[in-house]
Amino acid sequence: MSFRAREFVFSLTAALFAAGCMYDNGHxxxxxxxxxxxxxxxxxxxxxxxxxxLADIEPGQGAGAFVEYQADGKWHVFTACDTSVSTYxxxxxxxxxxxxxxxxxxxxxxxxxxxxxxxxxxxxxxxLVAENTVDFDGFTFEATAGTTVRxxxxxxxxxxxxxxxxxxxxxxxxGAPSNPMDLTPSSP
Numbered sequence: 001m002s003f004r005a006r007e008f009v010f011s012l013t014a015a016l017f018a019a020g021c022m023y024d025n026g027h028x029x030x031x032x033x034x035x036x037x038x039x040x041x042x043x044x045x046x047x048x049x050x051x052x053x054l055a056d057i058e059p060g061q062g063a064g065a066f067v068e069y070q071a072d073g074k075w076h077v078f079t080a081c082d083t084s085v086s087t088y089x090x091x092x093x094x095x096x097x098x099x100x101x102x103x104x105x106x107x108x109x110x111x112x113x114x115x116x117x118x119x120x121x122x123x124x125x126x127x128l129v130a131e132n133t134v135d136f137d138g139f140t141f142e143a144t145a146g147t148t149v150r151x152x153x154x155x156x157x158x159x160x161x162x163x164x165x166x167x168x169x170x171x172x173x174x175g176a177p178s179n180p181m182d183l184t185p186s187s188p
Contacts (some may be wrong), residue, residue, distance in 0.1 A: 045148065045182040052167035055182025060084035060134030065094055065153045067166045069185045073145035078110060079130060090132045093154040095180075097125035102147035108139040146188030154178035 068076040081090035103123040116130035130137035161179035
């Protein structure tokens with residue numbers, strides 16, 4: 001390889017690293033270099049019906065991230081996988097967060113195994129990283145009553161808004177038009 005060819009390859013490699021963007025759960029956290037721009041995220045908002053549940057789900061039969069709002073700021077998030085059908089497991093990475101003026105007061109795991117992860121960074125967000133096969137993995141949390149909650153869903157390290165389920169305006173919503181998605185309770 002000639003000196004010019006090596007110089008070009010080195011320059012191209014350096015440019016790719018200098019202009020690279022860092023990702024955290026699909027969102028641009030840091031942007032390095034003069035040409036790195038985070039693409040705009042058009043976060044959609046929908047109503048989630050207070051008290052509605054997603055009760056007819058069979059673990060192992062279908063993949064999904066399910067969100068329920070019970071009232072008085074109590075939320076339930078859980079996941080399932082289609083392992084009985086596909087023979088694969090599902091690696092979920094879900095962050096729920098609230099905006100300014102609201103807070104997450106408490107959270108608790110539900111059905112997690114020792115390798116799964118649930119924690120909060122501050123009083124504004126909770127993160128679940130869990131692998132499902134033929135069980136449910138999830139958590140409950142309490143936020144300021146009636147506040148909008150942003151739900152960011154990844155499945156196997158890819159944005160997965162198509163796997164988000166909730167009941168809103170009296171109907172089942174299968175798949176979100178954006179990732180993340182804002183869910184606002186029908187009543188506090």
